[in-house]
Amino acid sequence: xxxxxxxxxEFDDRQIKxxxxxxxxxxxxxxxxxFGRAIRAAxxxxxxxxxxxxxxQIQRExxxxxxxxxxxxxxxxxxxxxxxxxxxxxxxxxRGAAFPDAVPIELPTVxxxxxxxxxxxxxxxxxxxxVSLGAHAEDGRRRPGDRRSRTIVPHxxxxxxxxxxxxxxxxxxxxxxxxxxxxxxxxxxxxxxxRLAWIEAAELDRPVQRAPQGPEPAxxxxxxxxxxxxxxxxxxxxxxxxxxxxGIGITGVNVVEIINSVAEAKKNQKSSSGRA
Numbered sequence: 128x129x130x131x132x133x134x135x136x137e138f139d140d141r142q143i144k145x146x147x148x149x150x151x152x153x154x155x156x157x158x159x160x161x162f163g164r165a166i167r168a169a170x171x172x173x174x175x176x177x178x179x180x181x182x183x184q185i186q187r188e189x190x191x192x193x194x195x196x197x198x199x200x201x202x203x204x205x206x207x208x209x210x211x212x213x214x215x216x217x218x219x220x221x222r223g224a225a226f227p228d229a230v231p232i233e234l235p236t237v238x239x240x241x242x243x244x245x246x247x248x249x250x251x252x253x254x255x256x257x258v259s260l261g262a263h264a265e266d267g268r269r270r271p272g273d274r275r276s277r278t279i280v281p282h283x284x285x286x287x288x289x290x291x292x293x294x295x296x297x298x299x300x301x302x303x304x305x306x307x308x309x310x311x312x313x314x315x316x317x318x319x320x321x322r323l324a325w326i327e328a329a330e331l332d333r334p335v336q337r338a339p340q341g342p343e344p345a346x347x348x349x350x351x352x353x354x355x356x357x358x359x360x361x362x363x364x365x366x367x368x369x370x371x372x373x374g375i376g377i378t379g380v381n382v383v384e385i386i387n388s389v390a391e392a393k394k395n396q397k398s399s400s401g402r403a
Contacts, residue, residue, distance in 0.1 A: 128376035131174055137374050138167050146370055147328075150363040154328055162328035169320025170375060176313035180212045182288040188215050189258050189283045196254035197281075201240070201247045204254070208237045218286030219257045232256050258283045314372075314380060318389050321368055325352045354390045356383040 129137050143163035147154050154162055180188070188211050195207035216234050223232035234257060235250040245253075260282040266275045329350070352364035361369070361383060368382050 128177075129174070129374070131171060134167050134170050134174075138163065138170060138371075142374070146367060149370060150367040152325070152329065152363070158328045158330070162324055165324030165327050166321065166371065169317055169324060170371065172320060173313050173317040173375065176316065179289045180214050182285075184212065185215050185218075185288050186285050188212060189219075189285050190281065192254050193258050193281045193283050196251040196258075199247055199251040204235075204247060204250055205237055205240055207254075208235060208240065214289065215286060219284075222284065222286075223253075223257050226256075260284055311385075314377065314385050315389050315392070317371070318368055318385055321371060322352050322364070322389075325364065325367065353386075354393075356386045358383050 140159070140163060143159055143166065146166070147159060147162060152162070188207075191207045191210060195203040211234065219234045223234070226232065232253050235245050235253055239245045240247070240250055262279050262281045264277045265280050266277065269275050350363075352367075353362045356362060356365040365382055365386055368386060372380065372382060
């Protein structure tokens with residue numbers, strides 16, 4: 128999959144013109160400029176969405192930090208800090224800045240630890256202050272002599288992933304958060320973005336010109352992108368979605384299903400609005 132830095136090269140003006148031609152969009156140079164700008168923006172939004180860490184990933188990052196800090200081992204601390212996503216780091220730093228009656232605490236950086244700008248004990252204390260909510264002991268396996276080992280289970284602060292939707296405040300603890308399908312959701316949002324790029328470039332919101340006086344026919348109105356697609360008869364808009372997905376490096380998806388799921392969601396939203 129491409130990165131943000133590669134969007135401009137993968138979807139440059141030449142490629143945008145190819146996309147327009149392959150999807151039978153007859154666009155002027157100004158319209159091509161608008162089309163390209165909107166497509167690049169939709170691709171950038173998609174890449175941002177899929178690169179957000181999942182709740183499980185954040186949980187692993189925080190628990191790894193706790194274990195490394197509890198052991199106060201320099202190499203483990205460096206590895207744990209190196210594996211923290213930017214989202215988790217920012218969330219922990221916001222927590223550290225909001226501590227009441229205390230000096231703000233920030234998650235140490237790998238560079239600071241390597242260069243000796245912060246000591247291992249100080250780094251461990253800062254990490255524990257940010258992620259630790261206490262711990263409890265649990266009985267482990269039974270050992271010879273009828274003795275059981277004791278395992279310390281940490282209680283850690285885990286930031287909520289942007290891939291998680293909050294539910295009602297009065298919901299039971301077991302339903303505090305509900306998962307949505309982050310990648311599929313991002314793909315649907317990308318399809319919506321591509322549809323808007325098509326419409327914006329084609330200027331469908333302009334009134335249709337009336338037929339001029341004389342023998343010349345009226346200008347043909349711009350064609351709206353199809354709202355649905357059928358396997359084997361995808362049409363120009365589905366072709367555009369396929370080409371953009373290929374350019375990004377999205378694999379293993381069914382474009383027809385995604386386009387139709389967007390249409391279904393829009394239909395359901397209209398039905399809900401009508402009942403309200």
